[in-house]
Amino acid sequence: MRVEIRGVIDYGILDSERVVLDILEDSNIGHYMLLDTSYTHHNKPSRKIQHTYKFQNQQVKEGDIVILYTKAGKDSIQQNSYAITYSFYWNLDSCVWGNADDCALIVHFDSFMHKKVVETTQLKPKKYRLGINNLKLSNKQILLK
Numbered sequence: 001m002r003v004e005i006r007g008v009i010d011y012g013i014l015d016s017e018r019v020v021l022d023i024l025e026d027s028n029i030g031h032y033m034l035l036d037t038s039y040t041h042h043n044k045p046s047r048k049i050q051h052t053y054k055f056q057n058q059q060v061k062e063g064d065i066v067i068l069y070t071k072a073g074k075d076s077i078q079q080n081s082y083a084i085t086y087s088f089y090w091n092l093d094s095c096v097w098g099n100a101d102d103c104a105l106i107v108h109f110d111s112f113m114h115k116k117v118v119e120t121t122q123l124k125p126k127k128y129r130l131g132i133n134n135l136k137l138s139n140k141q142i143l144l145k
Helices: none
Strands: 003-009 018-023 032-038 051-054 065-069 076-079 084-089 102-108
Touching: 003 102
Parallel strands: 065 084
Antiparallel strands: 003 018, 018 065, 032 051, 032 102, 076 084
């Protein structure tokens, strides 16, 4: 993974709550999503997602820092003497983090697809036709009754 979670800072305090990410290799932060979930009783991230944040497309370089603030604000870029800091804002009215079992999970993806649910309700199911000529057999027999 080219991005690492440094930590969740000031959790439970809306005005300063933030997740800090370190960029380990040059990449596009827009290929990442941050998920708010919890831990299962096996100490693994849960499949129950509470909040998600998909970063906008932005090329970042090794050594840069990405900060996601929970509060409302305007995204910004700041050049420091040692790196560039990219600040993003979730624009939420309440804190995301604060429970003892909260889990910040970063996910990388190369592509995604989306479709409005309304558009998919009008689709007709595909019809599949399976004929004997479509079957490939290898050392097996099909018994038909």
